Amino acid sequence: MRYFVVGLLCCMCLLAASSVYDFTLNSIDGQTAPLAAYKGKVLLLVNVASKCGFTPQYKGLEAVYEKYKDQGLVVIGFPANNFMAQEPGTNEEIKTFCSRTYNVSFPMYSKISVKGDDKAPLYQFLTEQKGGDIKWNFTKFLVGRDGTIVARFEPKVTPDSPEVIAAIEKALQ
Numbered sequence: 001m002r003y004f005v006v007g008l009l010c011c012m013c014l015l016a017a018s019s020v021y022d023f024t025l026n027s028i029d030g031q032t033a034p035l036a037a038y039k040g041k042v043l044l045l046v047n048v049a050s051k052c053g054f055t056p057q058y059k060g061l062e063a064v065y066e067k068y069k070d071q072g073l074v075v076i077g078f079p080a081n082n083f084m085a086q087e088p089g090t091n092e093e094i095k096t097f098c099s100r101t102y103n104v105s106f107p108m109y110s111k112i113s114v115k116g117d118d119k120a121p122l123y124q125f126l127t128e129q130k131g132g133d134i135k136w137n138f139t140k141f142l143v144g145r146d147g148t149i150v151a152r153f154e155p156k157v158t159p160d161s162p163e164v165i166a167a168i169e170k171a172l173q
Contacts, residue, residue: 019147020045023122028079028091028108035122041074042171043143044159045126047114047134048077049087050097054138058102060159064168065106071172072145075106075159078123080114083137087111114139140164144171 017023020043024034035043046061058077065075079094081087089097091110098104112120114134119127126141127133130152140153142164151167158164 021147026110045141049137052086079111
């Protein structure tokens, strides 16, 4: 019965959601952090992990954020432990790792699930809108200033690749 109620509530959230701005999650520090705070910005939403072959993409994510943040880009990291336990740490451990190893200054949210029965409603929305289930860590969703998904990039596509940069620059216009 509990799963039915949770599922029903998730479906109701998704039916009401028309953009990513309709979702509220917790920051990595545990504070309520609505995505509506970023209305009018271009967002690059990324499910991240600290012990993954793609983890060095944090460097590229930070570089892209630094280059474009004054033009309205916000990179947001969502730690997730869905793939081979590659994000086993606590939020505090993840935050420390990201700041010490990659000097991450972009917003990070609390660890969530991006696939399976406990998938966060935001990721339910993202995957239903663009490309289906998340296949691995460092899948990137580019969101336009209006809160709609502009593009999706799979993990092998680096944040500083020509196609990601072109899509970011177009969305920032």
